[in-house]
Ligand SMILES: NC(=O)C1=CN([C@@H]2O[C@H](COP(=O)(O)OP(=O)(O)OC[C@H]3O[C@@H](n4cnc5c(N)ncnc54)[C@H](O)[C@@H]3O)[C@@H](O)[C@H]2O)C=CC1
């Protein structure tokens with residue numbers, strides 16, 4: 056088993072460190088946020104990832120996992136895995152400044168024949184650039200992109216669909232592949248550029264799939280078709296598959312927006328017009344306007360009605376169910392737009408606790424408070440527990456029984472016996488108002 060360091064204790068770094076410790080490796084996890092390191096050392100995990108607190112505590116008590124703010128304990132180490140942020144720069148490129156500054160310090164620390172593993176999502180050419188920054192002929196850089204989803208981080212890390220190892224040097228690639236041997240996942244050995252591109256290609260494809268179904272949903276509304284039925288037919292074709300065919304308020308999160316943007320910049324730089332990806336990004340920005348128009352119609356009866364002073368209750372603030380992550384949340388983009396139109400917003404999200412306010416939204420600790428005197432309730436995140444709410448009680452406290460379900464979460468059964476008039480997405484059924 057290896058001794059390795061993981062730098063960055065966020066969604067990817069903390070999950071990788073804890074899971075690699077579970078798989079028998081000795082892991083030192085470095086983060087430059089002292090308060091994060093303090094609570095991790097106390098066995099506390101600041102993110103909602105099922106199974107992660109247990110793995111962190113197990114690693115701490117077995118001695119296989121430790122946390123520090125300092126790079127000093129890495130002196131002489133054989134392998135360092137970088138799980139650092141690569142956010143969107145102002146011009147849309149991936150901002151590699153954090154990664155580059157850490158790489159600049161690693162050259163003097165790594166042991167002989169060391170390996171640097173790039174787990175962060177990085178543009179093509181980064182492995183090569185990293186080797187230059189390390190300035191060590193004996194050290195190899197290996198691309199090992201991560202595909203975990205938030206909310207399923209541990210499950211996805213321990214049972215991945217595939218492991219990608221992009222290495223120019225066979226032996227260094229073998230050492231990285233060996234970390235995952237016990238997962239039994241297929242390992243794809245590639246050159247570093249292919250590994251780097253494969254990560255962006257996967258996220259961009261997922262984004263395009265969701266944009267495709269969102270535009271299809273609009274078409275269904277115009278034509279009187281049902282998007283759920285159309286998607287069910289498509290999804291049973293093995294070549295298409297059923298995942299990522301649920302329409303909603305648009306794709307968000309910490310990665311799909313930045314990664315589509317970075318891939319577009321990469322393509323531009325390479326002289327390739329990636330028009331379909333650009334259209335998917337545009338459709339995603341437009342989706343929020345589509346939803347706001349739907350809400351406006353449901354509340355005022357007209358696509359040009361005024362929302363000034365309307366009390367709107369939002370169910371769901373995160374970018375998807377199962378996470379507390381608010382980064383690039385379509386729900387918040389929609390909230391901002393509604394607030395600009397003069398609406399007064401209250402919101403509830405099971406993943407968001409300990410906050411009074413998120414952007415323009417006053418956070419309530421209970422869905423009933425969101426419904427109280429509301430002119431409309433809008434479901435923005437697909438938390439399954441919203442299906443089981445007492446909708447009759449919510450109708451009783453609301454000012455008006457208006458419901459906009461942007462995730463098509465609620466069916467007739469959940470709303471049976473309530474006066475709610477539901478507006479869904481991509482539904483052309485008679486009786487469902489569909490704004491034109
Ligand atoms: N969040 C996700 O679901 C996935 C993210 N990725 C990629 O993994 C990379 C990391 O993403 P996340 O884990 O989500 O980021 P994050 O923002 O959750 O965590 C990054 C961590 O790095 C720490 N950090 C920042 N600068 C540092 C420095 N100079 N030294 C030490 N620690 C430092 C931060 O304090 C933070 O704890 C990104 O490239 C992202 O695109 C890949 C797959 C999934």
Ligand SMILES: O=C(O)[C@H]1O[C@H](OP(=O)(O)OP(=O)(O)OC[C@H]2O[C@@H](n3ccc(=O)[nH]c3=O)[C@H](O)[C@@H]2O)[C@H](O)[C@@H](O)[C@@H]1O
Pocket residue numbers: 176201202203204205206258261265298299300301302303304305306307308309310311374375376
């Ligand atoms: O690189 C990353 O960070 C990760 O990005 C995504 O994972 P994640 O950001 O956790 O979110 P997803 O589950 O992919 O959802 C992305 C967005 O698409 C939306 N979505 C997804 C599926 C769908 O059918 N409809 C839909 O609107 C979600 O609500 C969410 O806003 C990818 O799924 C991961 O494989 C990848 O590792």
